[in-house]
Amino acid sequence: FLPLREITINSRPLIRRAIQFSCDGEIAVAADDSVHVFVPEFPDLSKRRERIKARMSGLQYGIPANGSSAADDGSSDEDHDEEGGSKKYTHQAIRAQYSEGSKHMPVSFPPLDPRVNRELFTAQNIPFPYEGAAGAEGQDADSNDESAGSDDAYESEDEEGESTGLGAHRPFGAGYGPITGVGSSMNHVVCVGWSPSGLGVNRRPILGVLTGSGTLAMFGDGSEVGNILPRANEGMLQRRELTSWIVLWGLGERLVVPGQQTDVSEYLRGFAWAREIAPGQALLATVNDVDEVAVVSVQCVYTADDTKAKGNRSFGSEPREDVVWLVREVARFKAEGPHEPSNPLDPDYVPCGTSFGLKWGPWLQTGDTRTCVLSFIDRSYVGFRKVTIREPWIRGKLPKIEIGRKDAYGMCVHLSTDSFVEFEDAIWTHDSVRSCRGLIAAGGSEGSVSQSDDDEDDMDLDGDLDSLADEENVTGAGQATVLEIPEVHPHRFRLHGITLSPGGGVSAVLVSNHNTQHPERGGWHTVRSSVLFGHKPRRPRQAQQQDDQAAASDYGLPIDPQVMIMDNHTPTSEQTHLTTEAKLFENLYGGGPEVRGVHYPASSPDANTDDVDSNSGDAHTLRHLFAPALATQTCDLCGLAMDLRRGSLSGCRNGHFFGTCATSGLAVQTPGATRSCGACGLRTMRAEVLVAKMPKERREEVRRLVGEGLCGACGGKFLS
Numbered sequence: 001f002l003p004l005r006e007i008t009i010n011s012r013p014l015i016r017r018a019i020q021f022s023c024d025g026e027i028a029v030a031a032d033d034s035v036h037v038f039v040p041e042f043p044d045l046s047k048r049r050e051r052i053k054a055r056m057s058g059l060q061y062g063i064p065a066n067g068s069s070a071a072d073d074g075s076s077d078e079d080h081d082e083e084g085g086s087k088k089y090t091h092q093a094i095r096a097q098y099s100e101g102s103k104h105m106p107v108s109f110p111p112l113d114p115r116v117n118r119e120l121f122t123a124q125n126i127p128f129p130y131e132g133a134a135g136a137e138g139q140d141a142d143s144n145d146e147s148a149g150s151d152d153a154y155e156s157e158d159e160e161g162e163s164t165g166l167g168a169h170r171p172f173g174a175g176y177g178p179i180t181g182v183g184s185s186m187n188h189v190v191c192v193g194w195s196p197s198g199l200g201v202n203r204r205p206i207l208g209v210l211t212g213s214g215t216l217a218m219f220g221d222g223s224e225v226g227n228i229l230p231r232a233n234e235g236m237l238q239r240r241e242l243t244s245w246i247v248l249w250g251l252g253e254r255l256v257v258p259g260q261q262t263d264v265s266e267y268l269r270g271f272a273w274a275r276e277i278a279p280g281q282a283l284l285a286t287v288n289d290v291d292e293v294a295v296v297s298v299q300c301v302y303t304a305d306d307t308k309a310k311g312n313r314s315f316g317s318e319p320r321e322d323v324v325w326l327v328r329e330v331a332r333f334k335a336e337g338p339h340e341p342s343n344p345l346d347p348d349y350v351p352c353g354t355s356f357g358l359k360w361g362p363w364l365q366t367g368d369t370r371t372c373v374l375s376f377i378d379r380s381y382v383g384f385r386k387v388t389i390r391e392p393w394i395r396g397k398l399p400k401i402e403i404g405r406k407d408a409y410g411m412c413v414h415l416s417t418d419s420f421v422e423f424e425d426a427i428w429t430h431d432s433v434r435s436c437r438g439l440i441a442a443g444g445s446e447g448s449v450s451q452s453d454d455d456e457d458d459m460d461l462d463g464d465l466d467s468l469a470d471e472e473n474v475t476g477a478g479q480a481t482v483l484e485i486p487e488v489h490p491h492r493f494r495l496h497g498i499t500l501s502p503g504g505g506v507s508a509v510l511v512s513n514h515n516t517q518h519p520e521r522g523g524w525h526t527v528r529s530s531v532l533f534g535h536k537p538r539r540p541r542q543a544q545q546q547d548d549q550a551a552a553s554d555y556g557l558p559i560d561p562q563v564m565i566m567d568n569h570t571p572t573s574e575q576t577h578l579t580t581e582a583k584l585f586e587n588l589y590g591g592g593p594e595v596r597g598v599h600y601p602a603s604s605p606d607a608n609t610d611d612v613d614s615n616s617g618d619a620h621t622l623r624h625l626f627a628p629a630l631a632t633q634t635c636d637l638c639g640l641a642m643d644l645r646r647g648s649l650s651g652c653r654n655g656h657f658f659g660t661c662a663t664s665g666l667a668v669q670t671p672g673a674t675r676s677c678g679a680c681g682l683r684t685m686r687a688e689v690l691v692a693k694m695p696k697e698r699r700e701e702v703r704r705l706v707g708e709g710l711c712g713a714c715g716g717k718f719l720s
Contacts, residue, residue, distance in 0.1 A: 001042075001043045001097075001588050002041060002043075002095055002096055002097040002099070002236075003096055003097065004096065004097050004098075004506070004533040004535055004589055005096035005097070005099075005533075006530050006531065006532055006533075007038070007098055007530065007531040008528060008529075008530050009029060009031065009036055009528070009529050009530070009531065010527070010528060011031035011032055011034065011036075011527060011528075011529065012031065012032060012496075012512050012527045012528065012529045013029075013030045013031055013032060013189065013496045013497070013510070013529070014032050014188050014189070015030060015188075015189065015190060015191060015355070015496070016418050016496060016497060017191065017356060017418075017420070017497045018030040018189075018192070018496045018497040018510050019496070019497040019498070019499050019508055019509070019510040019531065020192055020193065020194055020497075020499050021194075021499045021500065021501050021502060021506075021508065022194040022205050022207075022502075023194065023196065023197040023205055023276075023502050023578075023579055023581075023582060024040075024197070024204070024205065024502070024579055024581035024582060024585075024717070025040040025501065025502065025581055025582060025584075025585035026038060026039050026040065026194075026205075027098065027499075027508060027531070028192045028194065028207055029510060029531060030189040030191070030192050030209075030497075031189065031529075032188050032189065032527075033106060033107065033108035033109070033186075033187070033188055033189065034104060034105055034106045034107055034108070034189070035104075035105050035107055035189060035192060035207070035209055035219075036102060036103070036104050036105075037102060037103045037105065037207065037242060037245075038098040038101070038102045039098075039101040039102070039103075039239060039240050039241075039242065040097060040098065040581075040585060041097065041100065041101065041233070041236050041237070041239045042236065042237050042581075042584055042588075042678070042679060043235060043236055043237070043588075044232070044235055044236055044237050044681055045598055045599055045680070046648070046680070046681055046682075048599065048600075049598075049599070049600060049601055049680075050647055050648065052600050052601060053601050056601070095233075097589075100233075100239070101239050101240065101241065101242070102242075103242035103243075103245060105209075105219065105245070107187075107189060107209050107211055107217060108186070108187040108188060108189070108211060108212075109187065111187070111213065111215075112215050112217055112247065112250050112253075112255065114129075114130055114254045114255050114256075115128075115130060116247050116248075116249060116250055116255070117249050117250060117255055117256065117257060117327075118130075119249075119324070119325065120249055120257055120258060120325060120326075120327050121258060123324050123325065123326055124258050124326065124328070126258050129256060173185075173213075173253075173265075174213070174214045174252065174253040174254065174265040174266055174267040175214055175265075175266060175267025175288065175289040175290075176267070176289055176290065177267060177289055180212070180213060180214055180267050180289070181267070183213070185211075185212040185213045185214075186212060187211045187212045187213045187215075188211065188212045189209060189210075189211055189212075190210040190211060190212055190269075190270075190355050191210050191270065191271075191355045191356060192207060192208065192209050192210075193207070193208045193210075193271060193272065193273055194206075194207055194208075194273070195207070195208065195273050195282055195284075195298075196273055196274070196275055196276035196277070196282055197276055197579050198276060198278070198279040198280060198281075199279075199280060199281070199282045199298065199300055200220040200221060200248075200300055201220065201221040201222070201300070201323055202221065202717050202718045202719070202720070203279060203280075203709075203710065203717050204220065204221060204717060205220075206218050206219060206220030206248060207219045207220065208271060208273070208284075210252075210268060210270065210271055210355065213252075213253055213267075214252045214253050214266070214267030214268045214269070214288075214289070215250060215251075215252045215253045215255060215268070216250060216251040216252045216255075216268050216271055216286065217247050217250045218247065218248045218249050218250060219245050219246070219247060219248065220245060220246075220248050221244050221245060222244050222245070222246045222248075222323070228240060228241055228676070228719040228720055237678065237679075237680075237681045238676060238678070238681070238719060239678075240678060240719055248325060249325055249327055251268060251271075251286060251296070252266060252267065252268035252286070252288075253265055253266075253267065253268075257296065257327045257328060257329060258327065258328045258329070259296075259328040259329035259330065260294070260329045266288040266289075266290075266292075267288055267289045268286050268287070268288055269287050269288060269289055269353075269355055270286070270287050270354070270355040270356060270357055270358050271284060271285065271286045271287070271358065272284075272285050272358035272359055272360055272374075273360070274360040274363075274372070274387075275360055275361075275362060275363055275372070275425070277363070277370070277389070277393070278393065278395070279395075279709075280299055280300045280301060280395055281297075281298075281299050281393060281395060281399075282298045282299075283295060283296070283297060283298070283360075283387075283389075283399075283401075284296040284298050285358050285360065285374055286358075287335060287357065287358055287376065291334060291335050291336055291378060292332055292333070292334060292335070293332065293333055293334075293335045293358070293374070293376055293385075294329050294331070294332045295329070295330055295331040295332070295374075295387070295401065295403065296327060296328065296329050296330065297326070297327070297328050297329075297330045297398060297399055297401075298325070298326075298327050299325070299326040299327075299395060299396065300323065300324075300325055300326075301323075301324050301326060301395060301396050302321045302322070302323060302324070303321065303322050303324050304321060304322075326396065328398060330398060330399065330401050331401055331403045333385065333403055335376040335378060335383060335385075336378055337378035337379060337380065337381025337383065337410070337412070338381065338412070339378070339379050339380050339381060339412075341379070342379070350414075350416070351416065351417050352379045352380065352415055352416065352417065353417055354377055354415075354417060354418050354419050354420060354443060355418075356418065356419070356420035357375075357376055357377030357378075357419065357420065357421070358374065358375070358376055358377075359374070359375045359420070359421040359422065359423060359438075360372055360373075360374055360375075360387075360423070361373040361374070361375070361384075361423040361436050361438070362423060362424075362425055362426060362427055362436055364427050364434060364436075368390065368391045368392075369388055369389065369390060369391065370388070370389045370391060371386065371387070371388045371389075372386075372387055373385065373386055373387070373408060373409075373436070374386075374387050375421040375423075375438075377415060377419055377420070377421065379415070380412055380413065380414055380415055381410060381411070381412055381413075381415075382410065382411055382413060382415075382421060382440055383407040383409075383410040384407055384408050384409045384410065385403060385404050385407055385408065386403070386404040386408045387401065387402070387403055387404075388401070388402040389401050389402075390402070413440060413442065414442060415442050415443060416442055416443040417443050418443040419440070419441055419442050419443035420440075420441050420443070421438055421439070421440050421441075422438055422439050422441070423436055423437070423438040424436060424437045424438060488516055488517065489516060490515065490516060490517050491513050491514065491515060491516065492513075492514045492515075492516050493511045493512070493513060493514070494511060494512050494514060495509060495510070495511055496510040496511065496512065496529065497509070497510045498510075501582070501585060501586065501589070501590055502578055502579070502582035502585070502586070503578055503582055503583070503585070503586035503590050503592055504590070505535065505536050505586045505589065505590015505591050505592055506533060506534065506535045506536075506585070506586070506589045506590045507533070507534040507535075508531055508532070508533050508534075509531070509532050509534075510529060510530070510531055511529065511530055511532060512527075512528065512529040512530070513528070513530070533589075535589040535590060535591075536589070536590055536591030537591060538587070538588070538591065539587070539591050539592065539593060539594075579715075579716075579717070580595060580597070580598065580679045580680075580710075580711070580714050580715045580716040580717070581678065581679055581716060581717060583595045583598075584598055584679055587599070595679075595714065596714065597679075597680055597711075597713045597714025597715065597716075598679055598680045598714050598716075601713075602713060602714070622663055622664060622702070622705055622706070622712060623663075623664070623665060623712075625694070625698060625701065625702060625705075626663075626664040626665060626666060626690075626693075626694075629664070629666060629693050629694065630664070630665050630666055633666055633667060634652075635651075635652040635654070635656050635667075635669075636669045637652075637654075637656045638652060638654045638656060640652040640653055640654055641653075642658075642667050644657075645660075648660055648682070650665075650666075650667035651667070659674070659683055661674070661683065661684055661685045661690075661712075662677065662680075662682035662683060662684045662711055662712045662713040663684045663685070663690070663706070663711070663712025663713075664684075664685065664690055664693075664712070666685065666690075666693065668683065668685055670685075670689060673685050673686055673689045674686065675718040675719070675720060676718065676719045676720065677711035677713065677714065677716040677717070677718060677719070678716055678717055678718065678719045679711065679714050679715075679716030679717070680711060680713050680714040680716055682711060682713045682714075684711055684712055684713075684718070687703065687706040687709075690702060690706055691703050691706070
């Protein structure tokens with residue numbers, strides 16, 4: 001596999017917490033006016049799975065235990081040594097993880113066009129505030145391209161008496177700040193944040209980017225299907241390409257969404273995603289410059305589009321679905337503490353402000369409700385507001401959400417700039433009380449201090465260098481003082497952010513190198529920063545049952561919310577709650593166990609049956625549903641029964657072989673009707689194709705299980 005090495009970036013952020021892992025192992029790195037996104041590339045382990053499957057169908061069954069020879073455990077020259085390198089030299093040795101497939105997205109200029117939210121209003125049958133701009137011809141409202149002309153309806157003035165307050169003649173700027181209120185911000189990147197898993201297209205997360213103008217833009221895959229590498233690199237699977245990434249929608253400044261007032265334009269200071277709720281459903285919290293917190297419901301749904309052609313080719317099956325985003329503000333409350341605002345001209349004024357003050361706690365499932373706390377930061381105050389969702393939350397419908405009228409808990413504490421709150425991803429139970437834990441970082445400026453054991457030898461803060469002298473070196477009143485000057489390292493690293501991988505086994509830090517002995521010269525073209533990684537050695541290969549049991553005992557606390565007994569501190573294994581991509585990333589770099597369906601077939605008899613998540617259960621149910629269709633399937637070319645198996649191929653006795661669907665086991669006899677998994681590389685027929693192969697009375701059940709779901713072999717996410 002590809003090693004983790006230092007990544008050099010030709011930019012430097014202006015903020016802290018400027019780097020973040022996604023739920024699938026992607027990395028977002030903030031620069032001054034842009035964002036870099038890096039996509040991981042996974043190895044192709046299909047030959048290893050085929051060897052294990054062949055051995056299972058032969059005389060020997062099961063996976064060899066520890067101590068087996070290389071020939072018995074399926075090792076070959078494609079396997080890797082303990083350091084993760086290949087046993088034979090290939091051109092992959094000079095490559096590193098994240099060395100290809102990155103995307104650099106300028107986000108500061110040009111300003112985001114408000115018409116990017118037009119589809120949000122259209123999807124809910126609500127008039128769009130920029131009606132004149134929506135009717136402009138010859139402009140692409142879904143893009144943020146500089147080539148879009150300035151002489152369009154977007155910049156024309158409203159009709160007299162028909163202005164909405166957000167008319168196109170309104171100048172840039174939002175909120176009540178002296179700079180941002182008049183649109184004078186340089187619009188640098190303020191913070192970035194990945195959504196929870198399952199929200200976007202193919203259940204991929206989307207990326208939120210907040211800029212200095214108070215605009216929050218959401219980036220993610222559009223509805224295009226050509227978003228994968230045309231040809232995989234040697235020994236690797238096809239990798240996602242971010243060429244299909246677009247601005248999906250936005251919030252703040254002039255970007256209003258359904259449910260918000262259209263006569264004001266608010267300046268956003270921060271945002272936070274709630275933890276995962278359900279596929280295609282999430283909650284987003286934003287805070288503006290007047291301390292109002294808005295809770296926004298975000299949903300991604302698919303609608304059938306019969307107007308799409310079946311493809312430009314003479315044969316094939318292309319997806320005929322549209323991606324629709326349902327975004328609406330559902331609640332708003334004032335996030336204020338007990339302290340009065342202070343005057344910046346006061347001699348005792350202490351700066352206080354943060355873009356990281358919002359944070360959602362873990363969800364607690366009790367009966368038909370789902371509850372968590374939302375923390376916010378005001379001047380020298382941290383408040384916690386209770387948020388409750390009444391279930392079921394039907395996809396495509398608004399959630400029944402309740403916000404507490406007052407803070408469930410609050411505490412006064414001295415806070416400086418860039419303070420933040422972090423929650424542990426777990427619910428603890430003690431007797432009948434359930435609680436969550438977290439920490440509060442007070443913020444403040446960077447610095448370091450050294451202190452001696454003897455209080456009398458402390459450094460004089462008044463700047464008297466003579467106080468640093470050793471009194472024994474003074475031999476006379478007129479003799480010079482002898483000073484011991486400590487050696488100064490020629491370089492100093494400034495930390496701009498640190499993040500952990502989804503499973504906690506890999507850390508990434510964003511740093512910049514600074515000279516401590518000479519003035520730094522140069523301009524923007526000389527600015528550099530680096531991403532450094534810390535990771536664990538790979539886990540030695542062993543039987544899957546032992547591997548799965550070890551994962552539950554020594555891999556750490558769970559990543560997703562779990563209910564644990566505080567008395568015995570026995571957490572359940574978090575591996576079943578990570579995405580398949582996250583599990584594979586942890587296996588490669590975080591010391592995690594091998595992944596079911598990727599390193600070995602999910603039907604392995606030695607695999608731990610307790611390590612079965614909901615995705616594996618759905619796959620088993622689907623195989624049972626498709627068993628009658630599989631038994632009666634015939635060849636489309638000659639009509640014979642498809643009763644032959646040759647590796648991953650299915651065929652008839654006339655020698656017509658086709659690929660096999662990983663979800664149903666059926667032969668794929670329709671070109672262009674499959675989707676490729678980004679974790680195991682197997683292909684699955686599209687939902688509409690699978691549903692068409694079932695009797696009418698079973699189609700709804702199949703449609704519910706398949707949907708736009710996951711790979712039936714490993715639970716991974718599709719590439720297209």
